[in-house]
Amino acid sequence: MPSRPKPVRAARETFYDVIVVGSGIAGLSFALKLAAQGRRVAIFTKKDRAESNTNHAQGGIAAVTSATGDFASHVRDTLEAGDGLCREDVVRSIVQDAPARIQELIALGVGFSTLADGRISLGKEGGHSKRRILHVKDMTGRAIEEALLGAVAASPRITLREHVFAIDLITTARLARSRRVSAGKDRVLGLYALDVRRKQVRTFRAPVVMLATGGVGQVYQFTTNPDIATGDGIAIAYRAGVAVENLEFIQFHPTALYTREGERFLISEAVRGEGAVLRNAAGVAFMKKYHPRADLAPRDVVARAIDVEMKRLGSRHVWLDLTVLPPGVARARFPNIYETCARHGIDVEQQWVPVVPAAHYLCGGVRTNLRAETWLAGLYACGEVACTGLHGANRLASNSLLEAVVLAHRGAEAVGEYLRAAPRARPAVPGWVDGDAQDPDERVVLEHNSLELKQTMWDYVGIVRTTKRLQRARARLAVLAREIEEYYWNFKVEPRLLELRNLVLVAGLIVECALRRKESRGLHWTLDYPAKLARARDTVLRKGGG
């Protein structure tokens, strides 16, 4: 195999104080805070700037909206959803920080929906005992993304680079390995990234890298996530020896629009918050049978109930009935859902909507503390890529946007301190050399392996699991991983290849975590271990460390 990269001085290096990977709510919020400290920040994003999970968020952001509000019930609901695995101090801290972070979003121009009397309109979703979800109709994420991008564009200290794909970190340990000398304490020196338009891998230097790369939905055949959600940050961190954890906890959103073409548009839970009802193929409302909160049970309960009803009646989907809402409510409160369904020939005020579960959110991720710090000095993570302990074994709806803004704020404080004390030395690092790599001529391999990977995960690592299915997935993924790695070394890198390399690694890590958990808890439900163990533990994986 050609050795890539080779230890030569990089031809062109660009230096920043901080590199942020990702332009969703987490990356943009963090970059703004660092720029406010006077730092030079670069944001790299692999596609157009607004392409992110953030831009698709519908339901809203959960928060107690006054400093004297009911924090205790928000904490309680989060802990209950997390099924014993949340870090309680983290939950309390994030919930307490919410009002201040919401005020900042409002100051940036996010116009949360209001009631006729001018008070903020609060929605309700599964698992919430109270109305506490701020929203901008059903396009909350888009409104937040637009406000943050506007502020970033106005900041002279932030450079936002589109179509720059982060590949791997450069660290002192990596440098020491290439020079065959022993490393001291490992720290970040920068990263290699593909300038997609120029088809060139470049070396970018910074003592701090913030991973804000979002989720992993694209690991599965059916997902609500856009194409960018390929788990790149988790793969980058893991390859650098950083701990990742709790990846078995994949949240399947119960209600994605069922289409024959496979597209899975999300129908927000807020619709059920307003009174919509799930019905099985026979037209029977079934959720009361599964949970006292019926249609507003936590997401994992609803997704499993749908899975059971579909299997029991042999149907391809269940129905979501919005016709029970008062006339005009669906159109006024959920215009995006209303119009998307109309484009698919469904009038939600007259007809039931066919829905199925789809992979939606990753509760685990790169292990961080409440300051967004990872185990590697100079490497930070926040947003969906990170695991702080807020979500435990199952995320409470609309807590993820909240976590992202709180951790961006805390991370900025921590990075400010780190930069004041960080070593000033800038050791030379090896540039990226393609070696013997050729231009790709067998892209069909990528297409084929990508399909097989997603199908394997959907069929064997889905809502209800067994050890046998997980082992089957592990064996298939190992074969795919070998083929993809070979392709990676033989051909010049391009986004599809880099994503597939990350997807297969992350899929394998999800399976490893799932196999290690010998119980059913939260989103991890296995027929071989239906009971919950007395003590909840995190599943932590680290390269070389098991």
Ligand SMILES: Cc1cc2nc3c(=O)[nH]c(=O)nc-3n(C[C@H](O)[C@H](O)[C@H](O)COP(=O)(O)OP(=O)(O)OC[C@H]3O[C@@H](n4cnc5c(N)ncnc54)[C@H](O)[C@@H]3O)c2cc1C
């Ligand atoms: C349909 C849908 C509805 C949702 N609704 C809600 C909701 O109502 N409330 C809620 O709290 N949560 C919701 N979520 C979850 C929430 O939107 C996400 O968890 C959150 O937006 C994640 O933000 P982020 O900044 O971490 O990542 P993202 O917003 O996904 O941003 C990731 C960024 O990283 C970039 N990137 C990734 N890899 C690389 C790489 N290698 N190099 C360069 N750039 C890279 C991407 O291009 C993107 O810009 C929803 C999610 C979906 C998909």
